[in-house]
Amino acid sequence: MSVINPKHNLMLILLSKLSGEESKEEIYNRTRFAWKTKLERATNVDYVISHNSNEEIVGIFKPNKWLKGDDKEFKSIDRGSYPDRIGFIGEEAPDEIQKMYRDRTTPPRKKGAANPIRYLESTHDDEGESDNEDLVIQTVIEDLKNYFTEEIKEGKKVFLKEQNFKVRPGYGPDKFYLDRVQGSYEYSLQNLIHHILWEDGHYEGFLNSRQLEDVKKAVDAEPDGIYGTGINDDLNDSEYEEDEVAQESLDIIYFQVIQHVGSLLEEFEFFDSTDFADMGYIETDDDSDTDDEFDNLFDDEENEHSENLVNYTYFAGVCVDDEEIDDLVSTAFKFLNAAYVNLDQEVDGEPPQFYLVGNKKSGDNFLSSSKDLELVEIFKGVEWQEDPEPNEEDIKKIFEDNSKLTFLDDSYYMIWFAFQCPEESEEEMQDPGENWEMLFQNFAADLPDLALAGYNTKFEEIIWQQWSEGQFDEGAISNTDSSDYYSGSNVESEHQISLECFEILD
DSSP: OOBOOOSSOEEEEEOOSOOSOOOHHHHHHHHHEEEOSOHHHHTTOSEEEEEOTTOBEEEEEEEEEEEEETSGGGGGGOSOOEEEEEEEEEEEOOHHHHHHHTTSBOOOOOTTOOOSEEEEOSOOTTHHHHHHHHHHHHHHHHHHHHHHHHHHHHHHHHHHHHTSOEEOOSSTTSOEETTOOSSOSTTOHHHHHHHHHHHTTOGGGTOOHHHHHHHHHHHHHOTTSOOOOOOOTTSOHHHHHHHHHHHHHHHHHHHHHHHHHHHHHTTSTTOOOHHHHHTTSSOOTTOGGGHHHHHTOOSHHHHHHHHTSOEEEEEEEEEOSOSSHHHHHHHHHHHHHHHHHHOOOOBTTBOOEEEEEEESSOSTTTBSOSTTEEEEEEEEOOGGGTOOOOOHHHHHHHHHHTTTSBOOBTTTTEEEEEEEEEOOOGGGTOOTTHHHHHHHHHHHHHOSEEEEEEEETTTTEEEEEEEETTEEEEETTTOGGGGGGGBTTHHHHTTOBOGGGGGTTO
């Protein structure tokens, strides 16, 4: 099939995890809700085209009205409320439009591009300018690849002696680990790339003066972070489009350079490629062309296997602003809504059951002993099965009916929830610890603060990880140099959670 030649202003949307069995209505609902893009730009689109990871078109729609993601129109979709995103009311495109685009493919996504949304304009007068920008980005990528090739070549003896990939190249904080690509950006490969882009003037090749000023602010305020354009509602349409283009360029640079570094580190026997593989920078033997085959494995044999997986107990803590019941209810609703949307693994063939953790005594050392704990069923269900979503009135009644219990952990000023998730499935090619980390990251994306503790199959023991104020704060995953402090018996001695608590649901 040939690539579409846009005769209209088009929005392209990548839909992930498609089985090929979705109904037209499901494709429509997934296409129209809910996306992080500027409302003013979306209203200039003639048609919205959704496609799968193979660039095959699965839906073509004409948006009649764009709305904020918390509009009551989307309540029937039953997928939550997103005031910072948008969606549309529309209809299938007319037959002549279907005929024009349906049997073609969308343009290949640039390797490393993370944004599921792309825009195609009906005219291409700026192709020459676009080609020049692509040349600049590729030049930056080649310069960085050459730098890391030499850095790894020169550091080989030290790496082998020290059995790690620590470098002090004179950029930024001057301490980085070439194999650190997950968790906090502190000491990470991404942080090093960011400082090279800044100090060697690479940013100036593809960012404008406004964006360069933002880079300087980011470098000064957060030297251990990286620069990203983000979403800024104060920008006009032109500035917003500039930021989208810049972020796509950044995604491509980081992906291709990190992929190159990973391929060089694979030559060292002690290199652990797990994080690189998890993030898609290194392909495993089972990756690439087998995705579609495994996406459609929903037969009885697989379901039977998933029901036989070992289930592990997790404790999730979320901070509250005050100890009044309305604050407890609001915090519980916020957590359960995030769980409803993000937790998609069944437990023994059933939707996950969430428990509110109560203490029969005081709130001091709340989880230090399992004997004083009482678990109260508070919610059961997942979004993808179209189970009823959490309800604040029901949650409040549960608190009121169990008023003899203490629910506020005074030590952390948190309320805690207990639930179970299955271990990774070898048949689904999941790596040890993958479910744990995905669970944490998904929760953290929707919650301002979070502590999660539970058995991790990668560490082969119980670990602690915390997210606070929108930052990847501390824990076994992000603080790899001191992971012992956040795992095993230290979860009990340093973080006041008795290891016996993790057997409470067995």
